[in-house]
Amino acid sequence: xxxxxxxxxxxxxxxxxxxxxxxxxxxxxxxxxxxxxxxxxxxxxxxxxxxxxxxxxxxxxxxxxxxxxxxxxxxxxxxxxxxxxxxxxxxxxxxxxxxxxxx
Numbered sequence: 001x002x003x004x005x006x007x008x009x010x011x012x013x014x015x016x017x018x019x020x021x022x023x024x025x026x027x028x029x030x031x032x033x034x035x036x037x038x039x040x041x042x043x044x045x046x047x048x049x050x051x052x053x054x055x056x057x058x059x060x061x062x063x064x065x066x067x068x069x070x071x072x073x074x075x076x077x078x079x080x081x082x083x084x085x086x087x088x089x090x091x092x093x094x095x096x097x098x099x100x101x102x103x
Contacts, residue, residue, distance in 0.1 A: 002089050006082065007032040007070070016046065016071035017062055023051055025060065036064035 010029050017038060018024045024047065027040030039061050045054035 002085055003036060004032065004034050005085070007036065007038075010072060010076055013073060013076055015040070015073075017067055018069040018071065019062070019066050020068045021066070023054070025054070025062070027060070030059070033064075036067065038062045038064075038067070038070075 007029070011031065013029055014026060015029050015038075016024055016026045017040070023045060025040065025043050025045060027043035030039040030041050032038050039059070041059045043054070043057055043060050045051040048055055
């Protein structure tokens with residue numbers, strides 16, 4: 001849930017999503033779901049010469065299972081907030097693990 005919550009804070013910003021088939025798409029993030037599937041508007045391929053079929057695409061839905069990387073603007077990342085959230089999630093998972101081992 002940490003990544004889902006983080007990506008929701010990026011809605012409205014431009015991101016680059018690299019797919020497992022080597023296609024990289026740049027666009028404005030419209031939405032993200034719990035499966036880390038993304039909807040982008042105003043899209044373009046990073047390498048338009050290699051993927052000319054993408055030149056006519058204006059918006060797209062990208063299924064989370066085909067995503068390799070999500071590149072985000074450095075200014076959009078609040079590292080302190082992200083580290084705190086990661087610590088809280090790790091502590092919650094550790095607590096959950098202790099409860100299951102006691103039973």
